[in-house]
Amino acid sequence: MDYKERPYFHVAHARDLKGKDKIIYRTLEIIPGFLAWSTLLGVIVLSFIKPVWVAIFIIIFDLFWLLKTAHLSFHHYYNWRRMKHNIRVDWKEKLQNLKYENVHHLVLLPFYNESEEVIVNTIDALISSDYDKSKILVVLATEERAGEDAQILAKKLKEKYSEQFGAFIITTHPAGIEGEIMGKGPNITYAAERARREILNVKEIDYEDVLVSAFDIDTVVWPKYFSCLTWYFMTTEDAQKTSFQPVPLYNNNLWQTHAISRVAALTSTFWQMIQQERPEKLVTFSSHAIPFKALYEVGYWQKNMVSDDSRIFWNLFLANDGNYKAVPISYPVSMDANLAPTVFKTFGNIFRQHTRWMWGVENLPYMFFGFIKNKKIALKKKVSHGIVQIEGFWSLATNPIMIMILGWLPIIIGGEAFRQTILSYNLPIITRTLMTVAMSGLILSAIIATTLVPKMPVEYKKRKRRWVVMVLQWALVPFTIIIFGSLPGLLSQTRLMLGRYVGKFWVTPKHRKS
Amino acid sequence: MKPLSKKTRLGSGIFLGVIFVILAPILLANSFGYHFEKLEDIFTLIKTGGIYVASDVSGIEIYVDGEYFKDGGLFIRNTLVQDLDPDETHVIVAQKEGRNDWRKELPVYESLVTEARVLMLPVEIETIETYPFIDELGVGTTTATSTLKKNTLLDEKVLINGYAPTNVSYRNLVNLFDDGEGDVYSTTTSLIVDELQTNISTVNGIATTSTSTPTTTKEIPEYFIDLGIENPDDLDNLVVFNDQIAWLENGDVILNWINKDEKPVYYYCLAFERCRSQIILDWESDIIRFDLLPGRSDVFVVLTNDGVYAVEVDDRSQRNIQVIYSGENLDFRINSDNRIIVKDEAIFHEIML
Numbered sequence: 129m130d131y132k133e134r135p136y137f138h139v140a141h142a143r144d145l146k147g148k149d150k151i152i153y154r155t156l157e158i159i160p161g162f163l164a165w166s167t168l169l170g171v172i173v174l175s176f177i178k179p180v181w182v183a184i185f186i187i188i189f190d191l192f193w194l195l196k197t198a199h200l201s202f203h204h205y206y207n208w209r210r211m212k213h214n215i216r217v218d219w220k221e222k223l224q225n226l227k228y229e230n231v232h233h234l235v236l237l238p239f240y241n242e243s244e245e246v247i248v249n250t251i252d253a254l255i256s257s258d259y260d261k262s263k264i265l266v267v268l269a270t271e272e273r274a275g276e277d278a279q280i281l282a283k284k285l286k287e288k289y290s291e292q293f294g295a296f297i298i299t300t301h302p303a304g305i306e307g308e309i310m311g312k313g314p315n316i317t318y319a320a321e322r323a324r325r326e327i328l329n330v331k332e333i334d335y336e337d338v339l340v341s342a343f344d345i346d347t348v349v350w351p352k353y354f355s356c357l358t359w360y361f362m363t364t365e366d367a368q369k370t371s372f373q374p375v376p377l378y379n380n381n382l383w384q385t386h387a388i389s390r391v392a393a394l395t396s397t398f399w400q401m402i403q404q405e406r407p408e409k410l411v412t413f414s415s416h417a418i419p420f421k422a423l424y425e426v427g428y429w430q431k432n433m434v435s436d437d438s439r440i441f442w443n444l445f446l447a448n449d450g451n452y453k454a455v456p457i458s459y460p461v462s463m464d465a466n467l468a469p470t471v472f473k474t475f476g477n478i479f480r481q482h483t484r485w486m487w488g489v490e491n492l493p494y495m496f497f498g499f500i501k502n503k504k505i506a507l508k509k510k511v512s513h514g515i516v517q518i519e520g521f522w523s524l525a526t527n528p529i530m531i532m533i534l535g536w537l538p539i540i541i542g543g544e545a546f547r548q549t550i551l552s553y554n555l556p557i558i559t560r561t562l563m564t565v566a567m568s569g570l571i572l573s574a575i576i577a578t579t580l581v582p583k584m585p586v587e588y589k590k591r592k593r594r595w596v597v598m599v600l601q602w603a604l605v606p607f608t609i610i611i612f613g614s615l616p617g618l619l620s621q622t623r624l625m626l627g628r629y630v631g632k633f634w635v636t637p638k639h640r641k642s
Numbered sequence: 643m644k645p646l647s648k649k650t651r652l653g654s655g656i657f658l659g660v661i662f663v664i665l666a667p668i669l670l671a672n673s674f675g676y677h678f679e680k681l682e683d684i685f686t687l688i689k690t691g692g693i694y695v696a697s698d699v700s701g702i703e704i705y706v707d708g709e710y711f712k713d714g715g716l717f718i719r720n721t722l723v724q725d726l727d728p729d730e731t732h733v734i735v736a737q738k739e740g741r742n743d744w745r746k747e748l749p750v751y752e753s754l755v756t757e758a759r760v761l762m763l764p765v766e767i768e769t770i771e772t773y774p775f776i777d778e779l780g781v782g783t784t785t786a787t788s789t790l791k792k793n794t795l796l797d798e799k800v801l802i803n804g805y806a807p808t809n810v811s812y813r814n815l816v817n818l819f820d821d822g823e824g825d826v827y828s829t830t831t832s833l834i835v836d837e838l839q840t841n842i843s844t845v846n847g848i849a850t851t852s853t854s855t856p857t858t859t860k861e862i863p864e865y866f867i868d869l870g871i872e873n874p875d876d877l878d879n880l881v882v883f884n885d886q887i888a889w890l891e892n893g894d895v896i897l898n899w900i901n902k903d904e905k906p907v908y909y910y911c912l913a914f915e916r917c918r919s920q921i922i923l924d925w926e927s928d929i930i931r932f933d934l935l936p937g938r939s940d941v942f943v944v945l946t947n948d949g950v951y952a953v954e955v956d957d958r959s960q961r962n963i964q965v966i967y968s969g970e971n972l973d974f975r976i977n978s979d980n981r982i983i984v985k986d987e988a989i990f991h992e993i994m995l
Contacts, residue, residue: 183673184670187666187669187670187673188666188669188670191662191665191666191669192662195658195659195661195662196658198658199654199655199658202654203646203651206646207646209643210643210645213643214643404645405645405646405651406651407645456645458645544904544905548754548755548757548914549753549754549755550673550674550675550690550691550692550724550753550754550755551673551674551675551753552755553692553694553722553755554672554673554674554675554722554724555673557722558669558672558673
């Protein structure tokens with residue numbers, strides 16, 4: 129039986145299983161949280177009883193962190209150059225030598241109750257793209273539970289835009305379907321299936337010629353996105369078994385939002401830029417593109433869990449016995465940084481959004497469970513992906529806390545005997561020095577960030593001061609990586625460990641200052 | 643532009659990995675106090691020790707065994723002197739222009755740090771004087787104006803040449819120095835004919851209160867019992883602070899560590915793991931009074947017949963003693979603002995450290 133035919137292919141959590149499978153899956157759910165808490169508590173307990181061990185560990189770990197930062201900064205810098213290069217490339221010209229005319233782009237825009245301004249920006253950007261609009265098929269995927277106003281707005285937009293694309297349909301995902309969570313996954317799955325029946329089948333478009341771009345409603349494509357994506361689709365080996373990942377650039381409203389929000393948003397962008405140069409570690413995230421045929425074969429996105437954007441990669445990876453990959457296209461799509469009417473609401477929204485992203489840890493047990501069940505996947509791939517994923521979640525939840533906070537513990541609680549050692553005096557000196565050098569990577573971040581910032585609105589005053597803040601804001605990174613990185617990560621892993629599953633997709637509000 | 647090739651990435655990883663392999667043991671050895679030394683033409687890895695010099699003064703110059711070590715800079719106050727040969731004593735000198743030098747000869751042990759804290763008071767210490775009277779121009783003076791009447795009902799020590807002080811600040815300071823006799827002015831000011839109408843609150847009549855003290859059993863803290871002290875009230879100039887108690891006995895300060903669960907602070911330890919529980923601060927002449935130097939628990943302010951001094955408790959080598967105020971027949975107190983107030987004849991001097 130194909131893996132995708134198995135009853136647990138669309139499992140969300142351990143509670144969906146029975147017997148031995150349930151025990152295995154539940155154990156796998158516990159592992160990330162257990163590892164994170166063991167690490168943090170281990171450092172605390174050992175600081176009491178074996179402060180010298182902890183001091184040695186911290187010094188080695190700080191050095192490792194510094195060199196890792198250098199390694200990642202190298203990737204980041206390279207990808208920045210590559211992305212800028214890809215922005216300049218004339219992809220249409222490059223496509224001239226390829227038979228790409230049949231390639232259609234199905235664009236899914238899941239819409240809940242966002243403002244007309246946000247949606248218009250998104251659709252206008254599709255129109256501004258350099259790709260043949262008759263090959264762009266747009267689905268405005270609304271939610272029944274969003275109410276009548278959302279439907280009225282959707283119809284208004286359809287009237288305005290339907291003639292501009294190869295197709296433009298509105299789908300309304302019914303509310304309260306049993307077995308579905310309230311979230312993006314069920315909506316875009318419903319939308320994709322409706323598009324298959326109402327557009328692809330009607331127009332007799334071959335599924336293999338369709339690339340699905342699963343966007344957020346605030347995803348603004350850059351002008352050459354579709355031609356760039358098409359080029360990668362046409363030139364990638366085994367493209368039907370490949371997802372394509374653009375760089376999510378959270379910069380639509382960068383001048384409008386607060387420094388902490390900007391740092392949090394750009395840090396996420398930078399992480400994705402680094403991943404673009406490490407394709408073996410890349411998993412689809414946020415806005416991404418998938419060949420329709422592959423998507424259709426696995427039944428689209430899962431409807432019973434939150435982090436559908438990454439889960440779809442693992443669905444496809446397992447369904448194709450490990451012969452599936454994500455290819456970075458190093459071309460940006462712009463999205464909104466968090467912004468709410470008040471500063472505190474903005475911070476709250478960042479935390480909630482990051483907690484939702486970190487809930488991606490729910491894919492870890494799914495992946496490992498699949499590795500156990502699917503014997504056709506090469507062991508090398510299982511080990512490689514397993515280590516990469518678990519190290520990623522573990523380090524995100526624990527490393528900033530260990531470096532910024534727990535590194536000082538042996539000195540505080542290590543006892544008088546340890547405090548008198550030269551090691552105890554050297555520990556803060558070495559930690560501080562290594563971290564200072566590591567933080568110099570922030571200078572690179574600040575430089576790169578300034579090149580990704582959109583033009584400052586002409587009506588803005590105190591322009592020089594705003595630029596200064598835009599640079600100095602990077603000093604906030606030590607705080608943001610703990611508050612919006614480690615803590616949400618730890619929270620999500622703890623919830624999963626305790627079996628307190630997230631059952632609702634929290635939609636990040638898209639607010640724009642007029 | 644192609645993505646980063648696996649070869650390049652691997653090269654970067656290997657390069658950084660090699661740096662890690664080289665740096666990690668060096669960092670660890672250094673942090674444990676190891677360093678290379680040429681012994682008989684052979685480089686040998688030897689274990690060293692260090693001295694940590696804490697300072698509340700910035701920008702001090704540190705000399706180790708007569709050689710310049712480092713300048714603390716504008717903000718750096720504490721200094722860690724490393725790579726010192728163990729099982730020897732080393733002389734640390736701290737200097738800064740305008741401040742007293744500080745010198746200490748301290749033992750150093752393998753992989754351990756010997757702690758010390760500098761005492762570097764200004765050579766010229768500024769004082770703010772408080773006079774008993776203020777003349778018509780607002781200037782402090784020890785001479786009463788003729789408009790004031792002599793008052794014989796007040797205690798002699800309160801009166802200046804028979805006149806009651808009119809300066810409110812001065813009166814507060816008189817109260818500060820008035821140990822155990824209550825608030826001099828709050829009960830007696832009505833007797834003062836205050837023709838300058840200073841804004842002193844007065845109470846009519848002489849306070850002749852008689853209070854009956856209820857009989858209660860006072861519990862004596864265990865540390866007194868451990869020290870064989872049956873009645874702490876008999877101790878002269880008793881000061882309790884930071885797990886330590888100190889009192890005056892036969893002109894010496896007796897200082898004791900009283901926390902049995904914690905190792906004493908560094909200056910009780912003459913060698914590693916060899917700590918005393920008592921330090922005696924003796925003097926050529928008798929100590930009349932002492933207290934803690936504000937902001938320090940390792941330095942006493944000591945009053946003798948010829949002045950007020952700051953004296954290190956630390957006696958691991960010769961104590962650093964620095965003059966706060968010279969003179970005879972002095973007295974001092976620490977006020978609520980943690981300032982030393984020295985009384986010299988009829989004038990109070992606030993010491994600006």
